[in-house]
Amino acid sequence: MSKVPVILQIVPDLQTGGAERTTIDVAEAIVNAGWTSLVVSQGGRMVEELEATGTKHFLLQAKSKNPWVMWRNSYAIEKICRENKVEVIHARSRAPAWSALWAANRLKIPYITTYHGIYKETNALKAFYNSSMTRGDRVIANSRFTADLVERRDPKTKGRTSVIYRGSDMEALKRENISEERTSELRAKWGVSDNRRVVMNLARLTTWKGQRLLIEATRQLIAKGGYDDVLVVLAGDDQGRETYRQSLELQIAEADLAEQVRIVGHCSDVPAALAISNLSVVASIEAEAFGRAAVEAQAAGVPIIVSNIGAVPETVLVPPHVNEEQRTGWHFESGNAEQLCEIMSKALDMSAEERAKLAEIAQHHVKQAFTKQAMCDATLCVYREFLPKNR
Template structure:
């Protein structure tokens, strides 16, 4: 018989460990779960090196502990074992949840020292080579529960790392469909981005690619597709590349050079990091997610659907699960010709056709990828592990000697 998180007494303290709180799906999920833990009456702690999302985390009611858990330096990682152990012991932590590899090794050691349950979420790609990388990544398959963000990721974990199948839980990434709702975005927010990005209007169809500016996210493929459309005489569109380059200046320079060389300056813009993604989606007509490698999940495509926007995704990985023919189009990864054809198809579909496809996407996201469903499933994993640990305490469980 399963136990609910709310039924546990005393209410649990959960420590999530993540490298930083700058941007990305793992970071967003950390904050979303902090909300859920607090709402369920628990204490939410996070250890990270900090970042631009820290204020949002604290607004969710979580307590943050700054720590160099992002470091891959073996000496720092060893020191982090002691730091996390002391933190978890002092705060009477009931469960440690690691969301990345470097902090995962330190968190695993701390959890084993204290005999508290250890959970991992495999947010990233599951590599099968080289051997040293597979071993390094294997910490994410060593949890008492291993959460996969898609069936695709779960299957790769099972094949490459082969943990006990009973420890693998598939919990799709959830989206806050109240925040990612076009009706909730006031016109002033859209107008602000319109002014800043000089985008939208003039009857142009606006395509948005929202992702970290890194090669595997497909920005170069999107720019090439835009060039192909322009060469074919199609110019009634704009392409916005929104995302943080995180120091990848060489790739940004490469994109800018290609944009200039193809004469795309009036069509393609690199607009940088965006703090208001619902407004960015609302400004757009179509969202692109043309990753050249398989996405473990593909958060942007689900957020876009929640916002009522048609999507064009790569036909690979987790995006095969999140997008269907009623809500968007899929093209082979890295195929700029196919991407250009899909973009033209949605241009030709017209505003009404795009709105109808977007409405189907909104219904799809609400039915299958709600934040509530993700939170409920994750809290259930926590609750069962904590209940089992409390029922069968191990000798020497130092943090369990004194329960306030």
């Protein structure tokens, strides 16, 4: 009988975010396949959820960018791999990727990476640091946009790059699968009354996610008149960026938007958050490598507005890329608060029939390419390529 495959994933921490959610989803798929799943991270609020899948978690200073800590981590990873007979290492971020790469090289086992973000390369040192992600036996990109960027930066990755779109649990996002108890609990927690039209922004609080822009667009929307019942919810962890969060609070106060914009912190129940939403906005002012929030809004049947940069054309369809009848949301020019305001107004003024039609088209679109099952199946196929052929 052949040995059960053992896969180790490494991610900086398990607090919140797309890389972290993908780590857990793939870990669950590994266990469901009858394999052994291991994850190394610095810990966080999602560890309990990870371990519930049957995955063994190892605590390490995986978030550190200190070269000495990274080097020391590589020996800790090597020890974990030897003791657990790991056959494939899968790194999901740059700092822990260096540690994983060194360990994999010493062990002579396959090393895989996933590009979850767009890493800036402003100089040669930064490019070298990023290269831990392009040295994999296979480099997984979470969109065609990301794959093209990787291959432009490092032409040697051509032939080793695979596009595997971030997948979401479509069933979990359906409104009919979300209890009134969950939505009521969330409304009570956030202080959102039933008579408010909710505009949801699901993004960690960081400058490039564009919360400032959304607040300004909201100021313009309220000034138009007729939208006093609109409540913009900024749902995301500041991850220690207290100064930025305080700057948003000041902007809200100075614009006299205390009744229209609310910062609620980390959201642990995204389906319920979308279930109480009338509109979702992704206001990023820098390119999204994928855009999970946009996909999940479409899956939930919530109209979506996104800035027109990064992987947006792959996730939210608009003319002229498709016919008007195939539209799944709206794009606006990145950084253009006035245009965002106009589209928000248009989306909020849709009739129930128009909303239902848009939702149907959007849900069909995301089910074709962005399911959790498709992502996990494709990732396990990559692992199988590097396992002994008798598995």
